[in-house]
Amino acid sequence: MSQTPQASRPLPQGAELIALKDDASLEVPSFPAVGYIEGDGIGPDIWHAARLVLDSAVERAYGGARGVKWYELLAGEKAFGQTGEYLPESTVADIRALKVAIKGPLTTPVGGGFRSINVALRQILDLYACIRPVRYIPGVPSPVQRPDLVDMVIFRENTEDVYAGIEWAAGSAEAKKLIAFMREELGTKLSPEAAIGIKPMSKFGSQRLIRRALDYALARGRESVTLVHKGNIQKFTEGAFKEWGYDLARQEYAGRWVSEGEEIAQGQVVLKDRIADNMFQQALLRPQEFAVLATPNLNGDYLSDALAAQVGGLGMAPGANIGDSAAVFEATHGSAPKYAGQDKVNPGSVILSGAMLLEHLGWPEAAEKIAPALSRAIEAGEVTYDLARQIPGAREVPCSVFAARVAEQL
Numbered sequence: 001m002s003q004t005p006q007a008s009r010p011l012p013q014g015a016e017l018i019a020l021k022d023d024a025s026l027e028v029p030s031f032p033a034v035g036y037i038e039g040d041g042i043g044p045d046i047w048h049a050a051r052l053v054l055d056s057a058v059e060r061a062y063g064g065a066r067g068v069k070w071y072e073l074l075a076g077e078k079a080f081g082q083t084g085e086y087l088p089e090s091t092v093a094d095i096r097a098l099k100v101a102i103k104g105p106l107t108t109p110v111g112g113g114f115r116s117i118n119v120a121l122r123q124i125l126d127l128y129a130c131i132r133p134v135r136y137i138p139g140v141p142s143p144v145q146r147p148d149l150v151d152m153v154i155f156r157e158n159t160e161d162v163y164a165g166i167e168w169a170a171g172s173a174e175a176k177k178l179i180a181f182m183r184e185e186l187g188t189k190l191s192p193e194a195a196i197g198i199k200p201m202s203k204f205g206s207q208r209l210i211r212r213a214l215d216y217a218l219a220r221g222r223e224s225v226t227l228v229h230k231g232n233i234q235k236f237t238e239g240a241f242k243e244w245g246y247d248l249a250r251q252e253y254a255g256r257w258v259s260e261g262e263e264i265a266q267g268q269v270v271l272k273d274r275i276a277d278n279m280f281q282q283a284l285l286r287p288q289e290f291a292v293l294a295t296p297n298l299n300g301d302y303l304s305d306a307l308a309a310q311v312g313g314l315g316m317a318p319g320a321n322i323g324d325s326a327a328v329f330e331a332t333h334g335s336a337p338k339y340a341g342q343d344k345v346n347p348g349s350v351i352l353s354g355a356m357l358l359e360h361l362g363w364p365e366a367a368e369k370i371a372p373a374l375s376r377a378i379e380a381g382e383v384t385y386d387l388a389r390q391i392p393g394a395r396e397v398p399c400s401v402f403a404a405r406v407a408e409q410l
């Protein structure tokens with residue numbers, strides 16, 4: 001087993017650190033210390049609501065034989081207030097030590113030296129896979145006729161692509177220098193006025209993401225993995241993503257995958273590909289034909305939100321950012337500052353992210369109780385404002401009351 005770094009503060013009483021085994025899987029004690037970042041704006045409200053549901057699910061599943069020992073991590077405005085930094089180094093170090101954490105939404109500081117604390121966390125901890133399961137929860141209002149046909153898990157590459165943040169403003173010295181270099185050395189015609197952004201995508205970065213998607217599909221018996229790309233136009237980045245995906249399957253998954261149209265046997269997965277624009281259409285028209293999607297960063301960003309909307313909105317969409325040595329689960333919406341402290345908004349996204357966290361710990365008995373309980377609570381008709389205004393006859397209750405109703409349904 002690898003050497004485990006220590007947390008910066010004493011662990012809660014009775015807690016132990018999760019360890020990383022040599023094969024990169026987790027060794028989870030019965031009472032693991034797990035990090036949480038409350039988040040800004042509505043973060044504290046939804047986190048407290050989610051914590052109640054998560055602790056109740058674990059209690060129901062294991063009757064006190066297991067439990068999560070929550071360990072607070074500072075980030076965002078709360079961290080700034082206490083330490084003068086939005087993302088203190090101790091928080092990053094603690095996530096490395098704890099290996100698993102959950103976070104509420106963080107407001108992007110204006111002029112705080114960060115593009116986004118979320119993006120910084122992903123990059124510093126090399127959380128290269130953004131995983132978004134998109135599944136319909138009965139009772140949730142949806143804009144399409146058959147939201148129940150959607151059951152997809154998106155694996156979005158999280159560190160490369162135009163998100164790498166390599167760009168220069170129009171007219172800047174750097175942009176001009178690059179444009180001159182491209183014209184003189186590469187013979188590329190570009191307007192000297194252009195802003196410039198760079199889209200780096202590597203074989204290593206693409207394949208480690210696609211490997212996670214394939215492993216996930218095979219471990220869970222999901223029928224297909226679809227490589228979503230824009231390779232018809234961006235041949236050497238998006239097109240290469242697709243080719244590297246098939247190369248990986250040929251090299252590392254012999255006997256465990258087939259191409260689209262071939263007969264599939266037990267223990268195999270179909271590997272297919274779709275151009276991104278076509279994928280958006282098919283996700284609406286034939287969602288039942290897709291199980292796991294592997295995408296580069298930008299297309300995955302768009303697709304994740306579009307699919308979340310298809311099953312009833314971002315307020316309920318869970319997510320995780322996972323690397324080889326740490327995983328951070330998160331509500332996928334923002335900090336909705338106008339509702340801060342009002343005990344009003346829907347805690348569904350962070351609750352379902354917590355269910356993913358419990359699954360990641362290898363505690364499926366607790367994890368699997370959560371989505372059905374959420375669904376039953378919604379169907380019982382006492383819901384937060386966002387759902388109440390869409391469900392005829394539903395009654396609006398505060399965030400904390402809704403969470404209590406979910407916990408009762410576990």
Ligand code: NAD
Pocket residue numbers: 046104105106107108109118315330331332333334335336337339345346347348349386
């Ligand atoms: P937002 O997601 O905070 O809000 C968009 C809309 O959705 C608002 O009308 C809001 O009231 C509503 N909403 C959000 N969460 C809800 C919930 N749980 N229940 C009911 N309604 C909900 O997006 P924004 O306004 O663009 O961003 C606000 C801040 O959050 C910004 O600083 C942004 O950078 C940050 N942000 C953070 C994350 C993250 O931490 N992962 C993600 C997106 C945005």
